[in-house]
Amino acid sequence: PPPSRRQRQLRITASRTPLRAGPVDGLSLATRTLVTASTPGADMTPGQLDYTSRPLDVALQQDGWLVVQAADGAEGYTRNGNIQVGPTGQLTIQGHPVIGEGGPITVPEGSEITIAADGTISAxxxxxxxxxxxxxGRLKLVKAEGNEVQRSDDGLFRLTAEAQAERGAVLAADPSIRIMSGVLEGSNVKxxxxxxxxxxxxxxxxxxxxVITSVDENEGRANQLLSMS
Known part of the structure; x- marks a missing residue:
């Protein structure tokens, strides 16, 4: 089914282009600048808050992240607070199981769910x-600055190699992180x-x-002059 208006207003972290112009190192003359692939960055500017009054919608404070289970079983980080309840009662975000302090969180089917500011889930x-x-259960809330994470191909964020060397492969829960229930962070794209x-x-x-066409034409004329001489 097509996404609802509220789902379209979910926070979209602006991804920067994964391509950039730069010199190519190697056994060649440094006369050209070509396009090289690089790790895409993301704009971490906070988006505006959209009050939905839905108990399972949450917005995080700056540098706060929700933890979900990626397809490979590892932890991934997201600021998308649109939590859904699956057929078996498992909490998910975009199909990824939501991780609590004891693993994936499951709630009783048909129960009324509330989420406190510290991430405690009651039914x-x-x-x-x-x-x-x-x-x-209780949501696992972690803290990471924008330069400590990078966006993966699945849309989730993971720690950079430098951050892993300093903080470990998995972030520990941070009790200082607070969330707002019934609120979604909107897109930060203008x-x-x-x-x-x-x-x-x-x-x-x-x-x-x-400019490239002009340079190519000039090179052609120069070659003609050289061949005539």
């Missing part, structure tokens, strides 16, 4: 009185500014192509 079974609310930059880049590309 109220259908037909039970309000005073029987019981905790069923559409008008992004469109303007795209148009400017297209014009720069056209200008560079004209």
């Amino acid at each position: 109220l079974n259908p037909g039970d009185p309000p005073n029987t609310v019981a905790p069923v 559409p008008v500014e992004a469109m303007t930059d795209m148009i400017a880049n297209a014009r720069r590309f056209e200008m560079q192509m004209k």
Whole structure:
């Protein structure tokens, strides 16, 4: 089914292009600058908050991350707080199981779920009185600065090699991280500014192509003069 308006407003971390222009090192003359592949970065600027009033929507403070289980079984980090409940009661984010302090979190089917500011998840079974609310788990909330993580191909973030050497392969839960329930962080992309930059880049590309064509024509004329002499 097509995504709902609220799902379209989920925070989109702006990914920078994985290609850049740079000199190519090797046994060649340093007369050309070619395109080389590089690790894409991400813009960690916080997005605006969208109040949804949905108990399973959460927004994190700056440098806070939710932990999910990636397809390879390793931990991945995300700021997407749109938590869903699967058919078996397992909590997921974009299909990835949500990790708690004791592993993947499962809630009773049909129960009413609430999430506290410290990540504690409580459940109220259908037909039970309000005073029987019981905790069923706690979200694993970690803290990492933008330069300590990098975006993977699956859309999740992982620690850089430098951060792993300093902090270990897996981040420990940080009790100081707080979340807001019923809130989603919106996209940090500014559409008008992004469109303007795209148009400017297209014009720069056209200008560079004209320069390349002119250089190629000049080289052809120079070769003709050399052959005549």
